[in-house]
Amino acid sequence: MAEYKPIRKVVSGNYAAAYAVKHARVQVVAAYPITPQTSIIEKIAEFIANGEADIQYVPVESEHSAMAATIGASATGARAFTATASQGLALMHEMLHWASGARLPIVMVEVNRALAPPWSVWDDQTDSLAQRDTGWMQFYAENNQEVYDGVLMAFKIAEQVNVPIMVIESAFILSHTYDVVEMIPQELVDEFLPPRKPLYTLTDFDNPKAIGALATPDDYYEFRYKLAKAHEEAKKIIKDVGKEFGERFGRDYSDMIEKYRTDDADFIFLGMGSLMGTVKEAVDRLRDEGYKVGAAKVRWFRPFPKEELYELAKKVDGIAVVDRNFSFGQEGILFTEAKGALYNTSARPLMKNYIVGLGGRDFTLNDVRKIAEDMKGLIERGELDEEVEWYHLKR
Amino acid sequence: MIEIRFHGRGGQGAVTAANILASAAFKQGKYVQAFPFFGVERRGAPVTAFTRIDDKPIRIKTQIYEPDIVVVLDPSLLDTVDVTAGLKDDGTVIVNTEKSKEEVLEKLKKKPKKLALVDATTIALEILGLPITNTAILGAVAKATGIVELRYIQEAIKETFSGALGEKNARAAEEAFNRTVVYEL
Numbered sequence: 001m002a003e004y005k006p007i008r009k010v011v012s013g014n015y016a017a018a019y020a021v022k023h024a025r026v027q028v029v030a031a032y033p034i035t036p037q038t039s040i041i042e043k044i045a046e047f048i049a050n051g052e053a054d055i056q057y058v059p060v061e062s063e064h065s066a067m068a069a070t071i072g073a074s075a076t077g078a079r080a081f082t083a084t085a086s087q088g089l090a091l092m093h094e095m096l097h098w099a100s101g102a103r104l105p106i107v108m109v110e111v112n113r114a115l116a117p118p119w120s121v122w123d124d125q126t127d128s129l130a131q132r133d134t135g136w137m138q139f140y141a142e143n144n145q146e147v148y149d150g151v152l153m154a155f156k157i158a159e160q161v162n163v164p165i166m167v168i169e170s171a172f173i174l175s176h177t178y179d180v181v182e183m184i185p186q187e188l189v190d191e192f193l194p195p196r197k198p199l200y201t202l203t204d205f206d207n208p209k210a211i212g213a214l215a216t217p218d219d220y221y222e223f224r225y226k227l228a229k230a231h232e233e234a235k236k237i238i239k240d241v242g243k244e245f246g247e248r249f250g251r252d253y254s255d256m257i258e259k260y261r262t263d264d265a266d267f268i269f270l271g272m273g274s275l276m277g278t279v280k281e282a283v284d285r286l287r288d289e290g291y292k293v294g295a296a297k298v299r300w301f302r303p304f305p306k307e308e309l310y311e312l313a314k315k316v317d318g319i320a321v322v323d324r325n326f327s328f329g330q331e332g333i334l335f336t337e338a339k340g341a342l343y344n345t346s347a348r349p350l351m352k353n354y355i356v357g358l359g360g361r362d363f364t365l366n367d368v369r370k371i372a373e374d375m376k377g378l379i380e381r382g383e384l385d386e387e388v389e390w391y392h393l394k395r
Numbered sequence: 396m397i398e399i400r401f402h403g404r405g406g407q408g409a410v411t412a413a414n415i416l417a418s419a420a421f422k423q424g425k426y427v428q429a430f431p432f433f434g435v436e437r438r439g440a441p442v443t444a445f446t447r448i449d450d451k452p453i454r455i456k457t458q459i460y461e462p463d464i465v466v467v468l469d470p471s472l473l474d475t476v477d478v479t480a481g482l483k484d485d486g487t488v489i490v491n492t493e494k495s496k497e498e499v500l501e502k503l504k505k506k507p508k509k510l511a512l513v514d515a516t517t518i519a520l521e522i523l524g525l526p527i528t529n530t531a532i533l534g535a536v537a538k539a540t541g542i543v544e545l546r547y548i549q550e551a552i553k554e555t556f557s558g559a560l561g562e563k564n565a566r567a568a569e570e571a572f573n574r575t576v577v578y579e580l
Binding site: 008010143170172173174176177178179180274275277278280281362363364365 | 417421430454457460
């Protein structure tokens with residue numbers, strides 16, 4: 001193994017994604033521009049134009065076609081990538097099922113952006129979470145480094161379990177924010193991520209196969225079971241690949257939930273994505289003032305790491321679930337998932353849902369402090385005031 | 396951690412200034428973060444951009460509410476925007492203006508600890524032939540704050556603008572560095 005000397009660059013989250021696509025030696029990209037994703041595919045196009053990347057770029061007329069073309073490319077055995085956001089992801093919805101059902105290891109960067117109306121281009125997780133049941137795996141990045149690392153790991157994981165993966169980043173807060181990213185020299189990426197070895201390809205004419213064919217009631221059920229099983233098996237692959245990444249490059253991703261100062265915490269924050277960077281910073285400040293508080297960042301929402309959540313939940317008195325998303329008629333989506341995951345266990349911390357940051361509303365250190373104060377009071381009284389709080393609401 | 400807020404007008408390059416300052420600090424061995432205010436930018440409308448500089452990785456992902464340094468690229472903003480909003484008590488304000496210290500202070504809602512003035516528009520017109528002040532003003536940032544050395548700012552400028560354009564912009568920054576007047580208040 002060659003010695004690892006990282007190349008440090010100041011890049012946006014979108015450029016971090018584009019560099020990762022180049023370093024992963026992606027062969028086909030089909031995409032349609034949408035704010036705030038556009039600079040990912042612009043940068044990829046620039047790499048191609050400069051001769052820095054050997055990628056077949058397919059311009060298409062919609063996101064539905066983008067995913068269709070990516071599916072076609074992946075089915076021929078190519079390493080294929082696309083990127084989108086919000087309305088574009090919604091338009092892709094039908095094809096997402098075709099990708100996972102055909103068991104194609106596509107990787108897509110999805111920039112979390114609020115759904116309209118009212119029109120918005122800002123950060124909100126509801127777009128990706130609305131695709132929860134499409135059979136895709138979902139990785140949420142906290143910072144630009146995790147966007148880059150996430151794309152590289154996603155290809156390695158997806159190609160082992162034959163399930164597509166969304167690597168998800170925040171609109172503007174990551175996509176257009178410049179930050180220091182450690183990139184990996186190409187030869188070391190090549191060692192970590194060798195060329196894809198597909199089980200079947202549509203271009204293997206000696207062994208012709210079909211994908212997306214009809215399955216009668218006698219067969220469909222087993223296809224679904226196999227995809228369900230693949231998600232379960234992916235948990236171990238995620239841990240192995242995350243550990244290997246740490247051993248090679250110093251950033252360990254073996255935990256599906258990152259734990260930050262949770263060991264002796266009375267209560268923890270549970271959340272996903274960029275807002276957890278602010279939460280971790282706030283946790284340090286709250287600790288200095290005597291709050292026994294920690295942060296748990298859900299990296300992988302699908303498959304859902306319920307075993308890791310249980311290990312955390314059994315040790316704390318309370319969990320403040322911060323959701324930058326909402327399921328109308330119910331509550332924040334991570335909150336539902338977390339409560340459901342604990343129901344058949346002995347862990348019964350007090351859990352409260354804080355709806356924060358929808359449509360890019362800034363979620364600040366002071367907001368984390370106020371939520372910590374609220375949680376502390378609730379735990380002392382031993383009961384909830386309300387299960388779901390619209391935290392920022394102008395009153 | 397040092398937090399810097401840029402005030403400009405759409406098209407003046409405040410966002411680019413924030414990015415170049417971050418790149419320059421990075422070259423000097425710092426951790427950095429640079430981002431625009433995620434608003435609905437239009438040419439001519441007031442815009443803000445932010446840079447954070449620290450010795451350790453920067454985790455916080457919020458806008459900047461209590462800046463250490465405020466940089467004003469367009470003097471007319473002093474009449475319409477409270478540029479000192481949230482400024483720390485020991486904060487620095489850097490303004491592109493041809494006006495005097497007294498005239499500028501009269502327009503600021505909060506008196507900074509340090510005030511730096513430079514006529515960056517004239518410098519930009521002299522050297523670039525355009526009233527785009529985002530590179531020149533960074534020379535004033537180097538002079539007034541010392542957070543980043545001028546040579547790193549010039550390096551970062553030349554990486555952002557290639558060839559002769561980069562050289563000219565780097566010269567604008569140097570000229571602004573030389574002409575900036577700093578007042579301790």
